[in-house]
Amino acid sequence: MNLFGVHLTVLAGPGLPIPLPQSALDALDTLEIALGTDEPSALQAQFKAGRGSTLADIADYPIMNQAGLKAGSRIVVLLTLGIVPAVLFDGIVTQTQLNPGQGQGDGTLAVTAADVRAVMDRVERSESYPAMPVAAIAALVMARYAQHGLIPMIIPPLVMDVDLPIDRVPTQAGTDLQFLKQLAERSGCIFTVTPGPAPMTSTGYFGPEPRIGLPQSALTVNMGPDSNVLTIDFQNNATDAHAVTGDVQDRSTNRSVTVRTTPPLAMPLATESALANPVTAGERRYEARGGRSAAGAIAEAQAQAERSAQVLTAEGDLDGTRYGRVLQPRQLVGLRGCGRAHDGLYFVREVKHQLKRGEYKQHFKLSREGLGTTTPVVVP
Numbered sequence: 001m002n003l004f005g006v007h008l009t010v011l012a013g014p015g016l017p018i019p020l021p022q023s024a025l026d027a028l029d030t031l032e033i034a035l036g037t038d039e040p041s042a043l044q045a046q047f048k049a050g051r052g053s054t055l056a057d058i059a060d061y062p063i064m065n066q067a068g069l070k071a072g073s074r075i076v077v078l079l080t081l082g083i084v085p086a087v088l089f090d091g092i093v094t095q096t097q098l099n100p101g102q103g104q105g106d107g108t109l110a111v112t113a114a115d116v117r118a119v120m121d122r123v124e125r126s127e128s129y130p131a132m133p134v135a136a137i138a139a140l141v142m143a144r145y146a147q148h149g150l151i152p153m154i155i156p157p158l159v160m161d162v163d164l165p166i167d168r169v170p171t172q173a174g175t176d177l178q179f180l181k182q183l184a185e186r187s188g189c190i191f192t193v194t195p196g197p198a199p200m201t202s203t204g205y206f207g208p209e210p211r212i213g214l215p216q217s218a219l220t221v222n223m224g225p226d227s228n229v230l231t232i233d234f235q236n237n238a239t240d241a242h243a244v245t246g247d248v249q250d251r252s253t254n255r256s257v258t259v260r261t262t263p264p265l266a267m268p269l270a271t272e273s274a275l276a277n278p279v280t281a282g283e284r285r286y287e288a289r290g291g292r293s294a295a296g297a298i299a300e301a302q303a304q305a306e307r308s309a310q311v312l313t314a315e316g317d318l319d320g321t322r323y324g325r326v327l328q329p330r331q332l333v334g335l336r337g338c339g340r341a342h343d344g345l346y347f348v349r350e351v352k353h354q355l356k357r358g359e360y361k362q363h364f365k366l367s368r369e370g371l372g373t374t375t376p377v378v379v380p
Contacts, residue, residue: 006080008025010077012076031043033089035350036349037190037192041115041193043113050106064098072093075089075111095111120177121177124174130169135154137170141176153206189208210332228319229337232316242282243305244302245301246286249288250293262302334378347368351363
């Protein structure tokens with residue numbers, strides 16, 4: 001499927017996916033892919049479901065004979081902007097919805113799919129992981145999904161809290177996805193899955209929120225022919241930021257230890273951090289869930305404070321063909337043309353790709369900890 005220089009490839013099928021036939025691609029009306037940091041990535045595709053003229057087509061809608069569009073099939077979407085293809089989505093079809101319509105060709109088939117996180121959320125387990133650090137537990141859990149092409153990318157948390165088996169044994173009571181999210185929250189990390197880097201693979205990231213590396217090509221506003229952003233809105237919820245303080249009974253020494261968060265440890269993206277403003281920043285009490293060491297409690301409290309500090313959000317639409325690249329979530333991106341308070345670097349929280357014939361948009365959600373750019377120049 002070609003969209004003004006954008007080439008779309010769809011692989012689908014039970015087991016090993018194969019390219020969809022041209023007849024199915026011709027029936028594709030719209031395609032929407034949401035890639036997020038916190039929630040499973042999702043795909044929604046709508047196909048025309050008209051009746052054909054042959055005897056077989058009269059018996060059923062031709063689009064319904066496509067095995068790759070049935071529930072349980074694997075679906076992979078590649079997008080080529082220029083020369084190098086990028087993996088936009090890799091997941092499993094979870095739902096189909098047929099609307100027969102009232103005429104000869106006005107029926108539609110809607111196909112919904114989710115990434116490997118949907119598979120990780122299907123089976124509840126009761127497991128124990130004695131004497132294992134958090135990074136090793138995350139690697140062991142993700143190894144169960146190697147057959148789905150999941151490649152672990154694990155960055156150990158700053159605080160490594162390893163329990164002796166006679167003291168405490170980490171246990172899992174729930175699905176693998178729920179357990180990995182709990183591990184990430186308690187250790188000041190995130191768990192997310194991104195498609196690629198190669199077709200039939202996904203990358204499972206477990207570690208601190210990444211704030212290093214080269215930023216992606218800049219989002220440009222109000223700069224004439226260089227502009228690639230169609231719409232953008234900012235929201236600064238400064239009162240959401242709060243420090244976390246309290247006390248915890250250290251399980252190894254049985255002594256009460258004061259828990260108090262420090263300024264964010266991640267690389268700053270704003271000069272006016274909401275946590276540093278005593279007028280708007282609040283304070284919350286730390287509540288330990290289960291036996292905690294002092295180091296583990298401090299790391300968990302610090303993570304809670306830093307999550308609350310992401311008060312400045314930007315949401316808008318990007319002209320995909322003019323931008324010329326696929327904006328990736330879980331990375332940094334530069335923004336220019338919106339003034340000193342709102343220009344600079346942001347963390348990409350979510351990207352939604354919206355494709356239909358003649359149009360390609362990328363809807364984005366960005367965040368950082370306050371106003372003011374930390375870089376004088378944003379590289380195009």
